[in-house]
Amino acid sequence: MSQRATASETVTLPDPAERLLAIRNLDAGYGDLQVLSDVHMDVADGEYVVIVGPNGAGKSTVMKSVFGLTTYMGGEVIFDETDISQRNPDEIIYEGISYVPQTGNVFGSLSVRENLEMGAYILDEVPEDRIEDVYDRFPILRERSEQSAGTLSGGQQQMLAMGRALMLDPDLLLLDEPSAGLAPDLVEDMFDRIDRINDDGTAILMVEQNAKEALRRCDRGYVLVQGQNRYEDDGTVLLNDEQVRQDFLGG
């Protein structure tokens, strides 16, 4: 493995056999603009991995690249032993990955319920029981089920987006800053839910600015800077690393 630098000597990489997602030497960007260069990342089956880093580092771009939403410039994205680096998003979803983007993550003009139905688009029938599950997780959504999603408050939209992604019971869930804009109690709540989702066996790759909390809870973490891997290690190790704290976690 070619990590440029590691925070500590003890890197616990998942066993290659267990790797659900493997990103190798990935170069990607938008149009002519290259954002990521030579990025590596792994997520094992059922693992909970967090990416942190300064604004503009390319964290969201990693997520989008996994889902085929960026301009591919080289490298590989391997999921469940298939190379998905140049596939279309609407194919990737069949592989068992769901994605909650950082912005624009609900269909504003569709109702809450229709948003959830769209989450199950690739199924033949609308899974009523799953919708009920989501409503149970986020009761406010049941209350607003006929309101159009664009008129929900910021936090409510975040919940809806999460609910939508859960409609398919994915193997891997990509979450881009799920706690942004949430009230503190909900932040806690959200992290708890994510833990629970992870406990149910869904692997998670998450970007968070609420880095301390995220690193505390995750299995492993990556620090991304200027489109390149900077550090990677167990979450708690990163959390306690002086250099990382100083540069990225704000003292």
Place this chain on the structure above:
Amino acid sequence: STEQTGGDGGDGGDGGMTGTGTESGGDSGPESPDVLMVVGYPQSGVQLFKDFYADYGDDAADILVTDGLQDGELPSNVGNDMSNVRGTAPSAAGPGVDTFTEQFTSEFDYDEAGVFTSQAYDATAVQILANLLAGENDGQAVRDHMRVVANPGGDTYGPSELPAAVEAAAAGENIQYEGASSAVDFDENGDMASAQYQVFGFQDGGGVDTLNTVDFSAGDDIPQPEPNGSGSDSGRTIRFGVLMPETGDLGPLGRPIRDGAILPALQLEGEVDFEFDYQVGDTQTQAQAGIDAANSLVSAGYPSITGAASSETSIQVARNVLIDNSVVGCSPASTSPTITDLEDNDYMFRTPPSDALQGQVLAQVGVDELGAETASTLYVNNSYGQALQEAFAGAFEAEGGTIVNQVGFEQQQSSYTSEINSAMNQ
């Protein structure tokens, strides 16, 4: 009572539909006119008659049309034999008409010589002769010799003797060209001194039937100036432009007229010791496009132009291009009375007669042949349509008839139902 409402379908203040004093109303509704007089051009005509027959069928009213709709293809394009239609148009009645028809149909792929084609031939022929007599490709010089070669005085030549006429004019002789459409004598306004009209109906298998003809003979003196040009040495190039609606509303009539206008050059090429250089400009049946095309011909240095067809275009081209640039225009088809009075420095001529006469002929056909007491007019909203329907309305009322509605319409609309309804008083 007559109400000039021009396209006014509803009340619009004082509209035709309102009627006057009909307080009773009810469903009986106002009466349709006995005859509907339609002035228009073929392309709009197709739509207009389709709409008419679709809503009113064959026997709601007799219809009168004019030269602008004398298109043999019209019934087949409309999908109706149009047997309830009578029309009038200036006819080809010159001494050389047979020669012309023969040459025209053999040179081009036409079954018959269409309306104004002979006038077009004459217009060009006179220009060529005037140009030869003047000895230079100069508008003013051509203008000054138009009457010399056309009006009485000197030897007489017709279409069949055109090469001989060319030699004579080149030699500086005062000649008299007698054309295919008429004797081609220009009065001081540049109008024809005499006129013949035909009354026509549409034939079953396409084409038109001439039913009878009406003559108006020369009243005024025909001016005859003396030649003062030099004549032409052999080898000279005679230049003229042709300005015709090859496309647009008049396209179906304009293309044959254009061919009539270039026929003299085709006929003379090789026969005489002169070169002919002509260029055709397309007016698209629009005044502005006509002006642009005319400017282009003027830029290219043509001293005289056969054209335009539509009166509207001819008037605007004369006002805005010809007079300023001292270029002669000779229209083979523009019939609006306005052209007579154009302040044109004598640069505008024409070979058909003015519609001041056609209105009378139409009214006669309406009253005498069709026995109409009431009539409505439906006219294309331009110098041609407006003037001709007015001439008709005046004559029709003078004959004791009543005009019900006068409705204008725009060219090339996608539907004329509303205009027809207004005119039919529905």
Place this chain on the structure above:
Amino acid sequence: MSEPEAAPRQETAVTSDAIESPLLEVDGLRKEFGGVVAVDGATFSVAEGSLTGLIGPNGAGKSTTFNCITGIHEPTGGRVTFDGQDITGLAPYTLANRGLVRTFQIARELSEMTVLENVMLAPGGQVGESVLRSVTPGLRSEVIKAEAAVRDRAWETLEFFEIDHLAHENAGNLSGGQRKLLEMARVLMTDPEMILLDEPLAGVNPTLEEKLLERIHELRREQGLTFLLVEHDMDVIMNNCEHIIVMHQGSVLAEGDAETITSDERVLEAYLGGDV
């Protein structure tokens, strides 16, 4: 309208409980969307020179309150007073010209214009915004002179926010955090008296976050600006705001300093969720 070089206002002592000189007063503000009542009689005031926090659960009506104050939405009822004058329902530009400006929850840069142009746009009442002045030969020299002054100030402001190295860059090419800085810089150029900040720190990297807060305090100290801040990060709110307003279901649930708030049962229940 404020003078281009307004003298720094004198420091106003702000105590956490009594608001002596309110700059902004919101009285019974109400906003309905169809059946949904987003803001339901919110009443509060913001002291001149203070940094006041506005917090509350998601959907409490904070953004809507902002939108009503700044003229983006027309309130269904209630009154907003600024600097002693009724400003209810006035258009955004009028408010801005009176010194009340806002930033957006999601930074809205003018992406096809350079960073410098973005900032130079902001000052109010520029002479060159008159067509006549910018065209007429004699009068244009005035415009040019004013422009030079605006330019110089713009550079200073960019330096203050440490984004002067990006001055000629198109604003669209900035990273998320830089955009937030630009947004603050631009708003400052309008010579405001009060700035409403809608979650300016959401998604901002913690290191940058500290820098931004530092700037805010600096502006308060040096120019006496007033801030109203919506933020979900309780650390930020508790450590920086001397006065905190808690909204819940469209109305004000509690207000006071950090201590008062954290010890308020209702707040704990409705928002902070047990521990902090």
Place this chain on the structure above:
Amino acid sequence: MSTVDTIRGRLDALPDVGLVVGFIGAIWAVMLVLAIAVGGANWANLAAGFVGSVTVLIGGYAILALALNLQWGYTGLFNIGIAGFMAVGAYTTAILTAPTDPAAGAVPGLGLPLWVGLIGGMVMAAIVGGLAALPALRLKADYLAIVTVAFSEIIRLIVNWDGLAEVSLFGVPVGTGGATGISFKSANDVASTLINGVGQPLVTAAEGVGVSGPNLANLTYGILLLLVVAASYWVLARITDSPFGRVLKAIREDETVTQSLGKDTRLFKIKTFMIGCALMGLAGVLFRGQAGYISPQQFRPTITFYVFAALIIGGSGSNTGSIVGAATFSGLLFYLPARLGENISLGGTRAPGNIVDAVAGFASLDPAPLLAYIISNVSTLRFVLIGVVLIYIIQNQPDGLLGHRNEPATSVSLDRPQSGSGGETDE
């Protein structure tokens, strides 16, 4: 300091002026070559005719493209009602200046001098533009587009309506002439007067080489139009290189933000609409009414789309690009193909009347009929060309021929002031 800025500002404009002059010069050269190629002995006159006509076209489209650039390129106002505003200007001028005792069959006007008419036309176009803008400005770009194009059609239908062809206004007979149009004092007369007066020696000289008076007048008119273009450019450059222009750009980017920064964007938009429409009105008379005659036919929406094509080809957002685009569009795409088609002939092959006959010849291995058909239809095909070029440009060079030109909207140099001589001392 400010004088340095002024001078620098002036120098900055020079390369652009050179570019425009060079470009138009190149198009003239093309016309000259064509005239020599097809004109024979008559080449000089033909060249004068070609160059004159192309110059008038370039001038007309350049004014329109500049006006549109202000509205769309700068402010993002998607006005596709250009034809309507041109009509308002042209008709106002026409009604103001048409003779009170017109030729038979024409409508009378107020008989005022031309300059009154021109100013009146611009003012009226500005007023109507402002009125149209008032409600329409609340709409997003594509809705505004549809409203403006509908508006322009309404204007055209109204001037076309014969109910207004001749009416009595406070006892004075005036009117639009309806479908027949209206004749008036043409600006062309100015050119004629000019060359017949002071330009007489020039006329003599030109006639010496075979250039006719009318062609010379046309050429003169074209050059006068270019002077109007230069003046418009100068005014617009000053408007856009200023804080006013900066606000316009900001509106284009994000109106809410601009409002929040204290700019009354509605007022700016209305002003922009009025200035742009005034210019469009002026172009309506000077360009469409060159001959002293206008009719509703000339103000169909298609002309609007040609102006758009011109601006996009040149590069919207750039005043220089507007002119270059207008020249490319009108000279190379619009005018040149038509002249080529007229002057190329295929020996004796007469063009078939329809495409089936043309292709039939091709089937028997004789390409001549098809070629002849194509040549006789170039004036149709050039619009296909224009469409394709438009698509190509928007796909591959969305910023136009001149490429993206980020012209900062300011009247001074934007470099960092030298430390020490800061702005504060400047007051």
Place this chain on the structure above:
Amino acid sequence: MGIAEFARDGRVVVGERPGAAVVAAVGGFLLLDLVAKLAGTTVFFVGTKLLGGSLTVSSLLSMVVDGLLVGLAVGLAGIGLSMTYSILDFANFAHGDTVTVGAFLGWVAAYITAGLGTGAPIAELFMLNSGRQLSTVSTLAPVLLGLVVAGVGSIGIVLLIDRLTYRPMRDTDNISLLIASIGVALALRYLIAFVFGTETSGVASGGLRVTVFSMISVTDNEITLLVVSVLLMLGVHLLLQRTKLGKAMRAMADNEDLARVTGIPTERVIRLTWILGGGLAGIGGYLLVLESGTISFNFGWILLLLIFAAVIVGGIGSIYGAMAGGILIGLVDSLALIWLPSGLTRASAFLVLIVVLLLRPSGIFGGVSTA
């Protein structure tokens, strides 16, 4: 200050209710006038005519029928415009020319089949000027075949155009797409002109006339238009209702990237959009020609503004809105004659468009969800 007040007042005045009140008042007056006209009475006020006149019920009915028929075809054509407008997010100015292309393809096919064996020269058949007039009763098979070809042909053309023009531009802003569509419109229209000339040809004319309620008289071709367009509209309704397509289209219109990550096959939805929209446009054009009887190279372009009016009045993105908007605009265009001179009736349809955009930018039926 002054400006501020002005802006605020403006917001109130241009707000929904006062505008609606004005519209209602004008509408009420026109209705009153209509009643007076039907009753044949004229009301004078201080010497000038206030309202009234005369109008027969049968002519009113015939206007209604005309408006309805044109409106149906416009609505049919409008569905496609509405769909591409909301899903691809741009105003497609080439839509009118798609209507023309479809109509030409369909009519050429109909003509050639009808002309087979009659000895008419193929050139005349192809150029649509053999002078023959088709009608549903007399030439049923060719007319139906033409209908199919119009639909299929325009689908082909539209897909080709999408491939060449819009697909490489998927990520660009909607105004660029709009401009590209202007280019497409020009190219298409003049290619048609190049092939078929600029002449208006008469191609259809009713073969049978039926009189209903002894007042309304319609031709077989008009009945065909009515039946086919109603059937197609029903079909579209069912398609969007019974499949996920409708919702997927709305989701895409909303947020394309999100739609893709949700698993919606966006390219396929786009293709289906073009297929539906293009096909209906072509058929709409074909039927319009069947009704009016004539065809020319720019009739779709001239119609475009009317189609836009229909779509916007109905609310962009709403299929039912497009249908209803089409009928409304068709009726306005036709009935305006009761109050306006015929030169201004078209202007009134545009005026309705503008008024709707200003008072209710989301359209009369906007907000009512589709399918």
